[in-house]
Amino acid sequence: MTRTITIEGVTRIEGHARITIQLDEQDQVRDAQFHVTQFRGFEKFVEGRPMTEMPGIMARICGICPVSHLLAAAKACDDILAVRIPSPAVKLRRILHMAQLVQSHALSFFHLSSPDLIFGMDGDPTTRNLFGLIRRQPEFACDGIMLRKFGQDIIGLLGGKKIHPAWVVPGGVSAPLAPEHREAMLRMVPEAYQRLGRGLEYFHEVEDRYPAEVDAFANFPTLFAGLVQPDGLLEHYDGVWRFVDERARPVAELNDPRRYGELIGEAVENFSYLKFPYFKARGYPRGIYRVGPLARLVVGQRCGTPRADQELGVFRTKLGRAPQSSFHYHWARLIEILYGIEMIARLLEDPEILEPHVRARARPNRLEGVGIAEAPRGTLIHHYRIDEHARMVWANLIIATGHNNLAMNQGVKQAAERFVRGKKIQEGMLNRVEAVIRCFDPCLSCSTHALGQMPLRVELLGTQGEVLDVSQRP
Amino acid sequence: MKAVSATAASLTLNIDGQDLSCRAGETILEVARENGIAIPTLCWLEGLSLWGGCRLCLVEIAGSPKLHAACATVCTEGLHVTTNSPRLTHYRRMIVEMLLSERNHVCSVCVSNGHCELQSLAQKLGVDHVSLPYRFPKLTVDNSHDLFRMDHNRCILCTRCVRVCAEVEGAHTKDVKGRGILAAIIQDLDQPWGDSKTCTNCGKCVNICPTGALTHRGTAVGEMVKKQEFLPYLTLMRGCGK
Numbered sequence: 001m002t003r004t005i006t007i008e009g010v011t012r013i014e015g016h017a018r019i020t021i022q023l024d025e026q027d028q029v030r031d032a033q034f035h036v037t038q039f040r041g042f043e044k045f046v047e048g049r050p051m052t053e054m055p056g057i058m059a060r061i062c063g064i065c066p067v068s069h070l071l072a073a074a075k076a077c078d079d080i081l082a083v084r085i086p087s088p089a090v091k092l093r094r095i096l097h098m099a100q101l102v103q104s105h106a107l108s109f110f111h112l113s114s115p116d117l118i119f120g121m122d123g124d125p126t127t128r129n130l131f132g133l134i135r136r137q138p139e140f141a142c143d144g145i146m147l148r149k150f151g152q153d154i155i156g157l158l159g160g161k162k163i164h165p166a167w168v169v170p171g172g173v174s175a176p177l178a179p180e181h182r183e184a185m186l187r188m189v190p191e192a193y194q195r196l197g198r199g200l201e202y203f204h205e206v207e208d209r210y211p212a213e214v215d216a217f218a219n220f221p222t223l224f225a226g227l228v229q230p231d232g233l234l235e236h237y238d239g240v241w242r243f244v245d246e247r248a249r250p251v252a253e254l255n256d257p258r259r260y261g262e263l264i265g266e267a268v269e270n271f272s273y274l275k276f277p278y279f280k281a282r283g284y285p286r287g288i289y290r291v292g293p294l295a296r297l298v299v300g301q302r303c304g305t306p307r308a309d310q311e312l313g314v315f316r317t318k319l320g321r322a323p324q325s326s327f328h329y330h331w332a333r334l335i336e337i338l339y340g341i342e343m344i345a346r347l348l349e350d351p352e353i354l355e356p357h358v359r360a361r362a363r364p365n366r367l368e369g370v371g372i373a374e375a376p377r378g379t380l381i382h383h384y385r386i387d388e389h390a391r392m393v394w395a396n397l398i399i400a401t402g403h404n405n406l407a408m409n410q411g412v413k414q415a416a417e418r419f420v421r422g423k424k425i426q427e428g429m430l431n432r433v434e435a436v437i438r439c440f441d442p443c444l445s446c447s448t449h450a451l452g453q454m455p456l457r458v459e460l461l462g463t464q465g466e467v468l469d470v471s472q473r474p
Numbered sequence: 475m476k477a478v479s480a481t482a483a484s485l486t487l488n489i490d491g492q493d494l495s496c497r498a499g500e501t502i503l504e505v506a507r508e509n510g511i512a513i514p515t516l517c518w519l520e521g522l523s524l525w526g527g528c529r530l531c532l533v534e535i536a537g538s539p540k541l542h543a544a545c546a547t548v549c550t551e552g553l554h555v556t557t558n559s560p561r562l563t564h565y566r567r568m569i570v571e572m573l574l575s576e577r578n579h580v581c582s583v584c585v586s587n588g589h590c591e592l593q594s595l596a597q598k599l600g601v602d603h604v605s606l607p608y609r610f611p612k613l614t615v616d617n618s619h620d621l622f623r624m625d626h627n628r629c630i631l632c633t634r635c636v637r638v639c640a641e642v643e644g645a646h647t648k649d650v651k652g653r654g655i656l657a658a659i660i661q662d663l664d665q666p667w668g669d670s671k672t673c674t675n676c677g678k679c680v681n682i683c684p685t686g687a688l689t690h691r692g693t694a695v696g697e698m699v700k701k702q703e704f705l706p707y708l709t710l711m712r713g714c715g716k
Contacts (some may be wrong), residue, residue, distance in 0.1 A: 053585065166695040200685075361692070363692075387619040389616075
């Protein structure tokens with residue numbers, strides 16, 4: 001008799017999701033699926049709103065990475081206005097973006113994923129969470145919290161508030177940087193380096209404990225995609241969108257964001273509200289690709305900042321040019337935090353950062369625009385069409401987690417095949433299946449952020465849908 | 475006994491326990507404001523004709539079982555007025571809740587966020603949630619004007635724009651169509667604002683609007699700050715007293 005195991009409420013991710021694992025008669029995994037069970041409808045309800053409101057509305061998609069949506073939306077609007085925004089405004093937007101990268105990656109690594117690494121995948125689920133971490137490793141937990149604070153404080157100083165700042169507007173930013181805020185940000189930089197340094201040290205202590213997980217956490221060849229500067233430097237705000245193969249060789253490049261539809265298509269599956277983008281040239285589902293910190297480090301030649309490049313050297317010496325296991329997203333994330341801090345410091349030292357001219361004003365000069373930015377989780381695309389009165393008539397958003405959807409589904413199946421077997425289902429097995437998802441740091445854009453204390457309901461279902469067994473996580 | 479003319483022109487009344495005097499013909503709201511007693515309003519504006527539509531300035535008058543709009547009630551000798559009581563707060567909150575639920579007021583993404591009279595009033599009255607079901611009507615945004623924007627989702631039909639346009643600017647571009655829940659602000663003969671032949675582009679309607687319904691075109695979230703320096707001169711601008 002076949003059975004289905006449902007992990008209802010995947011924990012320590014951002015949003016609502018469910019995993020089902022189907023077992024065959026021999027209790028071997030036949031299939032596994034990752035379902036995104038929430039529906040937002042942003043693309044629909046923005047219809048009719050004035051275009052200039054888009055950054056503010058789209059930022060509300062998420063409380064963790066609102067800056068990415070702000071930037072992608074503002075870039076799509078810049079495209080519609082057909083303006084070149086002032087150089088200081090670009091730099092200020094980049095600082096805001098880096099601050100968010102630091103805080104979001106810190107949240108993913110320290111708060112959500114490190115409990116698995118520190119307590120072990122089979123650790124007691126009642127303590128294998130942020131609060132357990134605070135008790136066991138208070139300094140490490142504090143480093144994570146303070147790195148988030150570093151990023152959030154910078155966002156607050158630039159944008160007026162830490163979450164959903166309305167400071168990024170079509171044509172630039174709404175206010176220049178105040179000198180005293182610049183000084184305040186620069187004062188925070190040394191401590192951020194120190195805290196991240198400790199986090200990296202600790203990561204290197206524990207990373208080798210998980211060879212089986214490295215082997216089975218979405219470890220398969222795929223394409224990688226990410227923004228990159230034309231000369232190969234790591235990029236998050238602008239540049240070209242490049243696809244590379246499993247050996248980091250370029251296969252396609254997008255210079256004009258408006259033509260993204262030539263590179264990727266979007267498939268729909270009936271088990272998830274999240275669409276499945278794929279690389280068109282390889283078809284669906286063979287056109288599987290990954291985005292996010294790991295993909296960016298594979299796509300880019302180097303970071304372009306000394307500390308991050310040094311750590312990237314260690315990363316590549318150990319793992320090669322294009323690591324295939326998604327377990328390595330964690331390390332890539334830490335390298336990007338380092339890069340983010342360095343870039344913030346570099347941009348703040350820029351002589352024109354305090355310039356007052358930070359906004360270009362224009363009327364819409366096109367009826368369509370596309371904005372691409374790298375969110376912490378990967379490439380984010382906003383595509384808008386407006387009417388002659390600058391009101392939205394259509395929007396399409398391709399979010400980072402969407403790009404990774406195919407890879408996450410395959411990864412869940414791979415981990416389930418490796419770790420879930422036998423009649424007795426153990427919590428640690430299922431936690432590994434969830435931990436694959438956490439590697440990708442999916443943002444399912446919801447107001448609920450579970451802290452590992454959300455009840456995990458596992459149901460074993462018979463072929464007729466009858467419940468054979470239920471276990472509830474405490 | 476017939477009162478002498480000097481006393482006929484002035485009256486005495488009591489507002490919130492304070493004995494006050496006023497000129498005959500003054501409203502309760504005017505006397506209260508002259509004496510520093512705050513009564514909330516949305517549709518009333520000094521210099522424009524009386525509308526009495528928002529009902530936020532309701533007050534209690536001793537001896538009368540019903541509530542009275544302070545903006546539209548002329549003082550009489552010996553009135554005992556209460557401007558603040560649990561009953562009044564309850565009704566005022568309910569009015570604000572009804573305004574918020576009637577159309578689509580989404581403060582967080584509104585261009586007037588942080589600079590909105592309705593929002594400030596809701597905060598002052600402690601409206602932390604709306605107990606009535608939202609109607610979520612499907613309303614349009616008129617973005618056809620070169621300079622300004624009309625967002626019907628944020629309109630509370632206070633008619634300040636209609637009155638300032640007709641009484642101060644003398645254009646009477648704006649008016650109200652429909653009745654009750656279907657009422658809406660229109661331009662000329664219900665045309666897109668950009669097609670209006672009578673609009674002089676003066677912008678008074680935009681700056682006098684208490685919410686994000688009338689704004690400058692091209693403003694982003696929270697950016698719309700109304701320029702209201704001309705408000706104290708409305709009476710002069712209107713040129714005919716009150």
